[in-house]
Amino acid sequence: MTTVxxxxxSGDLGARTIRALVARGADVRALVRTGAGPEKTARLAxxxxxxxxxxxxxxxxxxxxxxxxxxxxxxxxxxxxxxVGLQTRLLEAAVAAGVPRFIPxxxxxxxxxxxxxxxxxxxxxxxFARVLDRAPIRATSVLNGAFADLLTGQAPxxxxxxxxxxxxxxxxxxxxxTTKDDTAAFTADAALDEAAPRYLEVAGDTVTARQLxxxxxxxxxxxxxxxxxxTPGLIAGVAKVGxxxxxxxxxxxxxxxxxxxxxxxxxxxxxxxxxDNDRYGPRDWTTAREVLxxx
Numbered sequence: 700m701t702t703v704x705x706x707x708x709s710g711d712l713g714a715r716t717i718r719a720l721v722a723r724g725a726d727v728r729a730l731v732r733t734g735a736g737p738e739k740t741a742r743l744a745x746x747x748x749x750x751x752x753x754x755x756x757x758x759x760x761x762x763x764x765x766x767x768x769x770x771x772x773x774x775x776x777x778x779x780x781x782x783v784g785l786q787t788r789l790l791e792a793a794v795a796a797g798v799p800r801f802i803p804x805x806x807x808x809x810x811x812x813x814x815x816x817x818x819x820x821x822x823x824x825x826x827f828a829r830v831l832d833r834a835p836i837r838a839t840s841v842l843n844g845a846f847a848d849l850l851t852g853q854a855p856x857x858x859x860x861x862x863x864x865x866x867x868x869x870x871x872x873x874x875x876x877t878t879k880d881d882t883a884a885f886t887a888d889a890a891l892d893e894a895a896p897r898y899l900e901v902a903g904d905t906v907t908a909r910q911l912x913x914x915x916x917x918x919x920x921x922x923x924x925x926x927x928x929x930t931p932g933l934i935a936g937v938a939k940v941g942x943x944x945x946x947x948x949x950x951x952x953x954x955x956x957x958x959x960x961x962x963x964x965x966x967x968x969x970x971x972x973x974x975d976n977d978r979y980g981p982r983d984w985t986t987a988r989e990v991l992x993x994x
Contacts, residue, residue: 700724700725700726701724701725701726701769701770701890701891702725702726702727702728702767702768702769702770703720703725703726703727703728703768703769703770703771703772703890704728704730704751704764704765704768704770704771704772704793704798705717705720705727705728705729705730705748705772705773705774706730706771706772706773706774706775706785706786706789706804707730707773707774707775707776707804708729708730708731708743708748708750708774709729709731709735709739709742709743710774710775710776711879712774712776712806712879712882712883713729713774714742714743714746715879715880715882715883716772716774716883716886716887717729717743717746717747717748718746718747718883719883719884719886719887720887720890720891721746721747721748722887723887723888723891725887725890725891726749727747727748727749728748728749728750728751728764728768729743729746729748729749729750729751730751730752730753730764731743731750731751731752731753732752732753732754732755733752733753733754733760734752735750735752751764752764755785755788756788758788758791758792758795761788761789761791761792762792762795762796764792765789765792765793765795765796765798766796767796768793768796768798769798769799769800770798770799770800770801770802770890771789771790771792771793771798771800771801771802772801772802772886772890773786773789773801773802773803773804774804774806775804776804776951777951778823778949778951779823779826782804782820782823782824782826782827783823783826783827783830786803786804786827787827787830789801790830790831790834790836791834793836794834794835794836798836799836799837799893800836800837800838800839800890800893800895801831801834801836801837801838801839802838802839802840802841802886802889802890803824803827803828803831803838803840805824805828805840805841805842806841806842806843806882806886807820807821807824807842807843807844807969808821808842808844808845808875808960808963808964808969808970808971809842809900809969809970809971810822810824810825810842810969811825811828812968812969812970813963813968813969814968817935817959817962817963817968818956818959818960818962818963818969819942819956819959820951820952820956820959820960821959821963821969828840838897839889839892839895839896839897839898839899840897840898840899841882841885841886841889841899841901842898842899842900842901842971843875843877843881843882843885843900843901843902843903844874844875844876844877844901844902844905844964844971845874845875845876845877845960845964846876846877846878846879846882847876847877847878847903847904847985847987847990848878848879848990850876850911850987850990850991851990851991851994854957854961855957855961856908856911856961857911857915857923857991859915859919859994862915862919862921862922862923862924863912863923863924863925863926864908864909864911864912864915864923864924864925864926865908865926865928866907866908866909866925866926866927866928866965867927867928867929867930867931867933867934867961867962867965868930868931868965868966869965870907870908870909870925870927871907871908871909872907872908872964872965872967873905873906873907873967873970874905874906874907874908874964874965875902875904875905875964875970875971876902876903876904876905876906876987876990877901877902877903877904877984877985878903878985878990880985881901881903881982881984881985882901884982885899885901885979888978888979892978892979899975899978900971900972900973900974900975901971901974901975901976902971902974902976903984903985903986903987904984904985904986904987904988905971906987908925909925911923911925911987911991912924912925914987914988914991915991918988918991918992931962931965931966934958934961934962934965935958935959935962935966937955937958938955938956938958938959938962939955941953941954941955941958942955
């Protein structure tokens with residue numbers, strides 16, 4: 700039985716990953732901050748995890764909960780203090796405890812390919828990757844594109860109320876999407892794979908804005924039009940201005956960060972490939988059409 704210490708267990712992706720790991724027979728330790736409330740711990744225990752508390756600022760405490768784990772898996776979400784600071788402390792604790800493997804909370808498009816400074820959240824992942832690559836531990840990052848779940852409203856691409864699908868640049872630019880459940884399931888397989896490489900890239904579906912418009916037309920019976928909203932450079936510029944005047948610098952996903960992500964996708968800079976979808980055998984990946992139809 701593989702023992703997985705999972706940080707970020709109380710988050711959305713963390714909970715989905717716990718379920719996937721437990722279904723595969725893993726022994727899951729759900730890491731929470733010292734003093735986590737009984738409601739949170741009961742919910743995690745109900746998912747089949749053993750809840751362990753630790754002071755996230757105490758290296759010795761993090762080492763204690765890491766002892767005996769086969770892999771430390773992070774689904775943490777936040778800004779530099781979390782994505783670089785806390786993850787570095789977790790990494791150092793894992794190394795000190797002799798944990799063989801570490802899976803960081805990357806879960807994004809290919810941040811390695813984008814221009815420095817063009818996407819704040821990608822930059823945080825790249826900064827931590829440099830720390831991770833220097834550590835004496837085997838590491839695996841899962842890159843999944845954008846979460847397909849966002850197509851149902853949070854991502855300003857499919858505008859159901861206006862019968863439009865927005866795009867920047869080229870309506871035929873491939874866009875990589877993977878649902879949170881599919882990402883969690885693949886990550887669980889990667890956590891149990893002792894031979895997993897440094898990077899694994901998956902996309903539940905790769906579609907274009909033109910294809911999304913055709914799909915919405917078929918699903919609704921209304922004509923959805925792919926609508927040009929400007930160039931990728933334009934949305935990058937708007938994001939830069941938005942960041943300069945925004946008061947949301949301390950938010951993980953302010954509006955301007957979403958614009959940076961759209962630029963990374965529609966410019967093609969963060970496109971995935973080659974894909975590792977079949978590494979753990981055939982599976983029924985959830986398509987963008989299925990996500991939109993379930994809406």
